[in-house]
Amino acid sequence: MRLLLIEDDICLAEVLVESLSDYGYIVDVVHDGEMGWEQAIRGNYSTILLDVNLPKLNGIKLCQRLRSRGYTVPILMITARDANIDKVIGLDAGADDYMVKPVNIIVLMARIRALMRRGKVAAETNLVWGDLILNPSSHEVTYNEKNLDLTPKEFALLELFLRSGKRLLSRPAIISHLWATGDVPSEEAVKAHIKYLRKKLRIVGMPDDFIETIRGLGYRLKSDN
Structure with missing residues (x-):
């Protein structure tokens, strides 16, 4: 399964890529919203992990742009903002799920699996x-x-x-x-x-x-x- 991680914190991105790779995922990484847009529409991904506070194009606007173009791949927002209103804004922008930093890797894996099942990309026969x-x-x-x-x-x-x-x-x-x-x-x-x-x-x-x-x-x- 190939994931796209859009995260401008390079240290955090490296930690997430290492952890996701240990679970068998292939992860492409970009560090700003415009690069995220280009990579998302060019690649074939099972899930997108999207930071909110991104340079050039923030995660909310990127999510809105993707959804307005008919992009249906599950999107999981990852952000330091934990207020309820921030979660509402993210979900209303088209995100399928929302996690607050610091990220618990085990919970993140469970969320990714749940999104894939919901998107009918992981519940497969043998x-x-x-x-x-x-x-x-x-x-x-x-x-x-x-x-x-x-x-x-x-x-x-x-x-x-x-x-x-x-x-x-x-x-x-x-x-x-x-x-x-x-x-x-x-x-x-x-x-x-x-x-x-x-x-x-x-x-x-x-x-x-x-x-x-x-x-x-x-x-x-x-x-x-």
Whole structure:
């Protein structure tokens, strides 16, 4: 799941990105309202985390602009303002939820999950490929009832393959799906993640060539599965 964080406090943004990444989210970050507008309409996000006090275009006006253009992605406002009238203004501007700083990470995660369910982007059925089952909501993977212990990036990589089916995925395509803007790894790093994912799949009994390498082009799931 890809999130957009619009926050001008760079230290806070770094803390939030680290915490959200630990939970398996891909996070793009911008630091003013105008950049937030451009990134929001250009990207494909599950949720936007929006500070109110932003330079160039504040969070209230940005939220109003997005909603006036028919933008339906859930928006969670994060602000130091805790007066009831401030919450009312934020919700009336089109925000779906409102949190007051300092942010409790566990509560933030619960709020994000709730918004995604409300937006019908997270309440999904399992992804199944033979005896391999991936649950997008609980972040659990099993093969023949054996649990796989995957890192967040390995889980996201396997989820991408399962959603893509037999479609070929190039390394640049994988990078664009699974890494945040400005945090682009080398293609060798992608190869390493796939290597470790294959190893863990092999340990629970998956075929060695479950994820096929198409030389010079990319990767796909084995056609005869």
